[in-house]
Amino acid sequence: MLNGRTAWSAECSLQILSTLKICQKHPEILCLCTRDTLFVWGDILIELLSEGLRLHPQHLKGLDCTKNMVNIGHYYPACPEPELTLGGGKHSDPTFFTILLQDDIGGLQFLHHNCWVGVTPVPGALLVNIGDLLQVISNERFKSAEHRVVANLTGPRISVASFFSGSKTCTRLYSPLKN
Numbered sequence: 660m661l662n663g664r665t666a667w668s669a670e671c672s673l674q675i676l677s678t679l680k681i682c683q684k685h686p687e688i689l690c691l692c693t694r695d696t697l698f699v700w701g702d703i704l705i706e707l708l709s710e711g712l713r714l715h716p717q718h719l720k721g722l723d724c725t726k727n728m729v730n731i732g733h734y735y736p737a738c739p740e741p742e743l744t745l746g747g748g749k750h751s752d753p754t755f756f757t758i759l760l761q762d763d764i765g766g767l768q769f770l771h772h773n774c775w776v777g778v779t780p781v782p783g784a785l786l787v788n789i790g791d792l793l794q795v796i797s798n799e800r801f802k803s804a805e806h807r808v809v810a811n812l813t814g815p816r817i818s819v820a821s822f823f824s825g826s827k828t829c830t831r832l833y834s835p836l837k838n
């Protein structure tokens with residue numbers, strides 16, 4: 660807090676720092692993760708997801724699924740006793756979908772048939788995670804998988820998540836698609 664105000668600049672610079680640190684390690688992905696490019700990926704993805712539901716390619720876009728995107732940078736310091744803690748607790752994303760850029764440290768795990776399965780980092784790859792809103796809209800044909808981040812002896816680990824979650828001022832009611 661700064662004079663009673665939230666120190667938003669610290670969060671903001673952390674986010675930029677995270678993106679820059681990843682880009683320093685993998686300069687080839689710089690063009691993948693600008694805000695404009697992420698909106699393009701979002702539009703391509705939502706078309707594919709619409710088609711996956713046998714809908715018109717623009718159907719989900721018409722529900723404003725890609726209208727708003729929030730970027731959050733994560734910084735997980737190296738941990739001397741990783742088994743005693745977690746980098747990020749178990750959750751599902753309350754979004755339509757999330758595009759995630761992670762560095763090469765690893766630690767992200769998804770819950771699959773009651774087992775935690777690690778996501779091996781692939782240099783330059785963006786990871787797409789279905790969120791709760793898309794699970795509801797798709798009538799559970801797409802699943803919003805629970806995930807967590809384990810702490811690592813090595814680090815820091817850095818990731819940047821781009822959350823596509825509709826407009827903050829949206830008053831639209833979402834419900835499962837009729838079959």
Ligand SMILES: O=C(O)CCC(=O)C(=O)O
Nearest residue numbers: 733752761767808818820
């Ligand atoms: O840091 C990660 O790999 C995952 C972060 C995450 O799950 C989130 O921001 O919702």
Ligand SMILES: [Fe+2]
Nearest residue numbers: 750751752806
């Ligand atoms: Fe998440």
